[in-house]
Amino acid sequence: MERFGTGGNNPPLVAVVRLPPGTTVDSPGVRGEFAAVFERATASLPGARTASLLTDDGRAFVSADGRTTFALFYPVPEYTSSDPYAKALPALTQAVAGESVAGSPVHVTGASVLASGGESGGGSSVLVETLAAAAAALVVLAIVFGSLLALLPLLIAVVAIPTTFLGIYALTYVTDMSTITRNIVALVGLGVAIDYALLVVTRWREERTHGADNRAAVLKSSATAGRSVVFSGITVTVSLAALALTPVPFLRSIGYAGLLIPLVSLAVSTTLLPVILDAFGPRLEWPRKKPAGTVSRLWTGVARWVVGHRILATVGSLMVLALLVVPVFSLNLGEPQADATAATADVEARAGLRALTDSGIGPGVLRPTEVLLPADANLPVMKTISTTAPAAWRRDTFRVVDAWSAVEPTSDAGKDALRTIRDAARRVPGARVGGSPAQDGDFIHALYGPDLLIIVAAIVIVTVVLLTRALRSVWLPIKALLLNVVSLAASYGVLTFVWQEGHGTRPLFSSPATGAITLWVPLAVFALLFGLSMDYEVFILTRINEEYENGHSIDEAVVRGIGRTGRLVTSGALILFLAFVALGGVPQTDVKILSTGLAAGIILDATLIRGVLAPALVSLFGRLNWWMPAPVTRVLRVTPIRQPTTHETPPARR
Known part of the structure; x- marks a missing residue:
């Protein structure tokens, strides 16, 4: 967070697209449409770290059937508000509003969006x-x-x-x-x-x-x-x-x-x-006419x-x-699981979560683990763990790698995934583990x-x-x-x-x-x-x-x-x-x-x-x-x- 100005304990905003049946990310014209939406979204968040299938080599951003893809956005936090994404979320939502890829809408979701109870706040005053x-x-x-x-x-x-x-x-x-x-x-x-x-x-x-x-x-x-x-x-x-x-x-x-x-x-x-x-x-x-009994x-x-x-x-x-x-x-x-926090979230955020879970990508991507590595180092390959490390995620002699599994970070399987990531990071001299799931443990301590x-x-x-x-x-x-x-x-x-x-x-x-x-x-x-x-x-x-x-x-x-x-x-x-x-x-x-x-x-x-x-x-x-x-x-x-x-x-x- 100190070096990159984003991320840390603030999980990313996630833009999700679920393509129509018969269409995949490799269909003609799909990547071009997605690139236009991604460019517009990135421009709405100056200074943000971003990642998608366009910035990585990554099938990590695509579901097994090829119909669902997503992009990660780490905006610069706004510390004058209790919500670090108080300005970023409306900006991103407005940037993709009305946009579509192969006729499918783009949904904005994220752990913080789901937990906030909806963009409008909802509930009673x-x-x-x-x-x-x-x-x-x-x-x-x-x-x-x-x-x-x-x-x-x-x-x-x-x-x-x-x-x-x-x-x-x-x-x-x-x-x-x-x-x-x-x-x-x-x-x-x-x-x-x-x-x-x-x-x-x-x-x-x-x-x-x-x-x-x-x-x-x-x-x-x-x-x-x-x-x-x-x-x-x-x-x-x-x-x-x-x-x-x-x-x-x-x-x-x-x-x-x-x-x-x-x-x-x-x-x-x-x-x-x-x-x-x-x-x-x-x-x-x-x-009363007479004193009351007590x-x-x-x-x-x-x-x-x-x-x-x-x-x-x-x-x-x-x-x-x-x-x-x-x-x-x-x-x-x-942290409560995404399905539970989504109960009070707005329709768009719930739709994005549903697209991630139904496609098999899973809710784990909403709260990735972030690993700070020396610029010339790589994390060992980990089974069931997806990673992304765009070239733009480098500062001086360091780079950031995001890692996640399909499951909820707070579940037993999610905690096993975090241990796997930590074990992999220990094998890399100078590596440091952060991000929302890792900070849960630090918070408890x-x-x-x-x-x-x-x-x-x-x-x-x-x-x-x-x-x-x-x-x-x-x-x-x-x-x-x-x-x-x-x-x-x-x-x-x-x-x-x-x-x-x-x-x-x-x-x-x-x-x-x-x-x-x-x-x-x-x-x-x-x-x-x-x-x-x-x-x-x-x-x-x-x-x-x-x-x-x-x-x-x-x-x-x-x-x-x-x-x-x-x-x-x-x-x-x-x-x-x-x-x-x-x-x-x-x-x-x-x-x-x-x-x-x-x-x-x-x-x-x-x-x-x-x-x-x-x-x-x-x-x-x-x-x-x-x-x-x-x-x-x-x-x-x-x-x-x-x-x-x-x-x-x-x-x-x-």
Whole structure:
């Protein structure tokens, strides 16, 4: 890339022609017509590297039946846009529009074209997605509150999201920000802001139900729920540091945006929200005539069953989770196969791909491996591997050779082909291997190598310290982290089962199996789900702690804690689920995979894990839940949780 100004990790644009039956590239006049189209296309891309049957000796550019041929174009990337071919693709498309060879049209396709979701972008806009998710959230909130209070969490989101966008706008002056951050900030911000406001408003309403006046209820909700919001927001922020610290600019930009979401949401929820409740809270209860109950009969019943059958609940939950985790052992990281990304591509790009696959040339040519060689060197001949090395692909003492097989680079056969090419390159002194397939492996090493382990270890340590202080326990944070690991593994299993293996992708997304999970998606799912699911753990456990400290037995504290937070957690999770479903409206297959993992993970975590497994384990471990060694209490300056003795009076409920 440094020497030639093109190629590298940017796969080529591909122009494909499928000739009519009875006509081949050797038929009279065909090469002349193709040459005219190729010359026009090349002229539209100044500085591009090009290759075709006209620039090589190559039958590598012609199908076995002679009817299909193609040309490779490596335009000079445009780095002022998130799409390096933002200018090149329209130029090439316009250059060949209306052109034909032996009466057959010329189709422009390519890995980046198929993955982009179509030249027009397609799909729904950020505003449409956010409004759809907000409308769904309003329905959920209306059911939860049954009054104008349903509008209050949405109002907090309306303040938090634009404020976050202002922060992102400021960041654009110091770093590049991916366009997908708009979708993530809008939809994740909607869910997080509503979650935090929902917790505070629900606790305010509970205090009012117990007879507190409005000001006292506001103060109490700020001291309890507000404290949980602060710790939850900081925990989410810490988890998103995993993205902000990666060496990949695209993921770093998501991490930077993600860091702002919880911080702004908790700031608005702990400042503006109490002011609104103090000024207008009781009037927002309209049209209710009497204070609403805040204890869920459903979740109280579920909690009573769980503590009464704690071993069965634990074993049953773990068995279900184990089934969900099984597919993750076949997880294949890589770019989704072309057939899957083509599901949302435009007609021309799909037609080009179909011509390549139907002719036997195969989709492998969409992502060739590029080998940089000394100018006087050649790659050894490789079976099942096609190569091209036009004379124009020389600079000083180096030349570039493109090599590809017919199969998808992310398939097992494609990875074998890459190994074959690498082995051949090793036999040539000074040879270096690059291109999209080779960079997949480099990307995995950079993203999931030793540095990530250090980052994750640091995040885990900071999270444990924060939660130990928030929950006044050593075991509860450790248990929460273990449950997060199980939750994430189950989410990855769902991703593998649905997308990689293709169970349900056709009816749900009109797409075949991807054959692989996009390289960056698992890390993004980890960063987002780790923090969001920890939110719910903090909400539930802080309430269980409060009930236990008020003198209730462990089992009763669990029942009361779940009864008072279960509806809150499931409502918040449902809103986030709907937001992630809306995120799936983005045309890119990569983002659809991400939205599936987040949506499945958040629902699974808020119901089976936090609603059943977590309370079952609290009940099962008894006093161990609040184990707090004296050295830890001194270092963190916290008071261990203890119940009032028989000679003490538990704090009275108002």
